[in-house]
Amino acid sequence: MSTGCVLFTADLRRHDNPALSAACRCFDAVLPLFVHDRGLARFASPNRSQLLRESLRDLDSALGGALLLRRGDIVDETLRAAREADAKTVWLSAGVTAYARRREGALATACRDAGIEFRLFPGVxxxxxxxxxxxxxxxxxxxxxxxxxxxxxxxREVGSAPRPHTFVSGLASSEPEATADSSPDLLRGGExxxxxxxxxxxxxxxxxxxxxxxxxxxxxxxxxxxxxxxxxxxxxxxxxxxxxxxxxxxxxxxxxxxxxxxxxxFPNLGREDFRPRGGWRHDDLLLSAWQQGRTGYPVIDAAMRQLREEGWLNNRARLLVASFLTKDLGIDWRDGAAHFMDLLVDADVANNSLNWQWVAGTGTDSRPYRIFNPTLQARRFDPRGVYVRRYVPELAALDDRDIHEPWLRNPLINPPLDYPPRIVDHAEAARDFRHRIR
Ligand SMILES: Cc1cc2nc3c(=O)[nH]c(=O)nc-3n(C[C@H](O)[C@H](O)[C@H](O)COP(=O)(O)OP(=O)(O)OC[C@H]3O[C@@H](n4cnc5c(N)ncnc54)[C@H](O)[C@@H]3O)c2cc1C
CATH class of the missing domain: 1.25.40.80 (Serine Threonine Protein Phosphatase 5, Tetratricopeptide repeat)
Known part of the structure; x- marks a missing residue:
């Protein structure tokens, strides 16, 4: 009986999974394997760990309970599992990050030395x-x-899910990862x-x-x-x-x-400016006000609070908060990207870094000097203030005219709000920004 091993990485599914389909076509039995890679442990976050756990559980049940989980060095663990199952091959979907490519190189060498065929497939x-x-x-x-x-x-053609197949089972599996507290309104993970x-x-x-x-x-x-x-x-x-x-x-x-x-x-895109530009600030107080959703700009605060509660934001909200951090506050995009990596359920080195650099003006944007005016953007993309009211309850009672500019209310008529004053004046910040980067 011939056996092939499929190593799952960023392809936790049965439908249109070329590596899995090929293995099911070519071998009598398939060993489906996932390794909790020790090298990636420092990137784990409660939100993503929760989704990963649910995705693995779902995949396991779709594979008839045969998904083998291991934890440790991905090269050692893959080789060990392949040997235990007497697998002739290790096949997986090709990754894109520098880390993914390094480990693919190490796996290829280790497999060659062990007489196991190693092959990469598309799918990511x-x-x-x-x-x-x-x-x-x-x-x-x-x-x-x-x-x-x-x-x-x-x-390429979209592939279907492989028909029920014989999967190798009975090897000793690691326990699923324990997860810490995730955001309260996280979506459910898995195929x-x-x-x-x-x-x-x-x-x-x-x-x-x-x-x-x-x-x-x-x-x-x-x-x-x-x-x-x-x-x-x-x-x-x-x-x-x-x-x-x-x-x-x-x-x-x-x-x-x-x-x-x-x-x-450009494997360093996650760390280094694509188009270098200095002059970044590191300011813990301003950074913390942004992270906590206490900048005094309702739309920025709504988005930062949504991020904390749901681990997710739509693209416009991400653009606004990233522009505010890097251009109004002048804080290094890497500080913002790191906060997103901590909380976003979809945090992804490639998408996160490219987008942060695009907004910060160090990336591929052809208009790097553009700076979003948070108030005008809020009036345009949240005209009735519905979004702000949902996430900033202390402003819920304001009418549509005041909701995006609570500081314009007349203090002689309006009672004070339990809401912070603006930490920066956008018009001044925009002037500063243009001055700083020229
Ligand atoms: C500062 C910043 C950081 C971001 N970080 C991430 C990240 O870590 N992970 C991530 O997946 N996306 C990131 N994005 C891109 C985008 O905001 C999200 O993909 C999108 O908001 C997710 O919601 P959705 O699935 O409903 O997207 P939809 O609007 O429904 O779009 C469909 C899909 O298209 C892709 N997509 C949409 N917009 C973009 C974009 N600007 N760049 C790349 N892919 C896009 C995503 O895969 C998304 O799921 C970031 C954007 C910005 C401005």
Missing amino acids: TVVPPGELTTGEGGPFTVFTPYYRRWRAQRW SAARERLERWLAGPIDSYGELHDQLGAQTSRLSADLHFGCLSPLEVAVRALERGAETYARQLCWRDFAYQLTAA
Whole structure:
């Protein structure tokens, strides 16, 4: 009887999983393995650990209880498990970060030395990083031309879930990770919940995405964490969105691929400025006011409190709080990105870093000097103050006119609010910012 091992990483699903499908086609029995990689332990956060745990539980039950969990050094543990099952191969989906690539290199060497075949498969992006290059043969650093090529590219076929198969079972599994307190309103993780979310999204709400997605309270797909953990195939989501004519939505999925191909090409993007620019401030008091949602700017505070409660924000809210931190407060984007990494349920080195750098003006934005005015943005994307009222209850009683500028109320007429004063004046901050970076 022939046995192959599939190592799951950022592809915790059965549908459209090329590595798993190939193994089920080629071997009588498949050993499905997940290793809690010691090297990644420092990036764990309560929100993501909770989703990971749920995703692994769901995958295990879809595989008939056969998912083998191990903990430790990913190379040692994979080799040990493959040997125990007498597996001839170790197959997995190719990662993009510098860390993922290093460990793939180490696994490839260890497998070769052990006489085990090692192979990488696509599945983490719609178009694999490196497949699309500019005329000069390099990675794309500007989004629009990348998007044009991405749309024109012939994509691989979406695969189905493999039919029930023989999975190796009976090897000693590690205990699932224990999780600390996560955000109270976290969504449920795992492929089953993700597929339900996808079906609900495709059944209707996706049709108004183009028109509404920038509104602060609008419903967006909320599939980012499912895509991060690979509970959904980005290719399947993109193909099905385009079948419904949702071009704007597919374009957002292309931003994800764009970030991944940039990360693959520039592995230090998570730490180093893409276009260097100094002059960052490190100020614990200002940083803490931003983190706690106590800046005195209602829309910024609403978003920072939503982040804490739900581990998630829509794209417009992320843009506003990131611009406020880096441009109004002048604080290093790395401090903001680290806070997002702590709390976001979809926190992802590639997407997070690319977007933070884009907003901070050190990345691929062609207008790095732009600075969002939080009050004008709030009036435009939360015109009735519904979003602010939901997350900043101390302002709930204000009328629509005052809600985004509570400091304009007349102190002789209005009672004081239990709400902090502004920690910075936007107009002055914008002048400072432009002065600082020229
Ligand atoms: C400062 C900042 C930090 C961010 N950090 C992350 C992160 O750590 N992880 C993450 O997945 N996204 C990140 N984003 C991108 C984006 O905000 C989220 O993907 C999106 O809000 C998630 O909600 P959704 O699934 O409802 O998205 P939708 O609006 O429904 O979009 C569908 C999918 O498209 C992709 N997408 C949408 N916008 C972007 C974008 N700007 N860049 C890359 N992919 C995009 C996501 O996979 C998303 O799930 C960040 C954006 C900013 C401005």
